[in-house]
Amino acid sequence: MKVLVSLLTVGLLASPAFAATKSFQNVPVVDQNCASKVADNPDAHTRDCALKCEKSGFGIVTEDKQFLKFDAAGNAKIVKELKKSKETDHLRVDVKGDVDGDTLKVSSIKLL
Numbered sequence: 001m002k003v004l005v006s007l008l009t010v011g012l013l014a015s016p017a018f019a020a021t022k023s024f025q026n027v028p029v030v031d032q033n034c035a036s037k038v039a040d041n042p043d044a045h046t047r048d049c050a051l052k053c054e055k056s057g058f059g060i061v062t063e064d065k066q067f068l069k070f071d072a073a074g075n076a077k078i079v080k081e082l083k084k085s086k087e088t089d090h091l092r093v094d095v096k097g098d099v100d101g102d103t104l105k106v107s108s109i110k111l112l
Contacts, residue, residue, distance in 0.1 A: 022104075023096045024060055026112060029078060030091070032056040035067045043090045047082055050091060054079055059104065060095060068099065074106025081111035 028042035031049070033056035038045040042061045050058070058078045059069035070078065074097065082091070097106040 020098045020100065021096070021107075022099050023094075024062065025094050026092050027060045027062060027095070028091060029058055029060055029093045029095075029111070030067075031058050032067075032069055035059065035061070039065055039067075043092075045091065046089045047085060047087055047091060051079075051082055060093065066102075068102060068104040071097075071103055071105045074104060074109060077106060077109050078111070081109065085111055087111070 028045070029050075030038055030042050030045050031053035033053040034045055034049060039061065057069055057075050059067050061067055074095075078093070081093075085091075092112045093109055094112060095104065095106060095109040097104045097108075099105075
């Protein structure tokens with residue numbers, strides 16, 4: 001009986017993480033500092049500005065104009081991608097991760 005209860009408990013705890021995993025393709029990435037300023041046209045946001053505002057953190061603008069901020073690991077990954085990129089604006093990514101409220105816990109990200 002204890003084994004059954006343990007398995008059910010583990011299953012219930014693991015389920016929300018799997019249910020919240022999402023993939024976003026070809027979505028704009030912006031820094032948190034400028035997210036509200038560029039909400040109407042995030043593709044005009046420049047790489048230089050994004051890197052100047054790096055300390056504020058990053059996130060994506062979804063199709064319904066919601067801003068999902070990245071967790072610390074996601075921020076580190078996108079900064080690395082932005083620094084090696086030659087793009088000047090129209091910063092878009094394919095990103096996958098677990099959504100927790102307004103935060104995206106990034107498991108993978110690729111700057112397009």
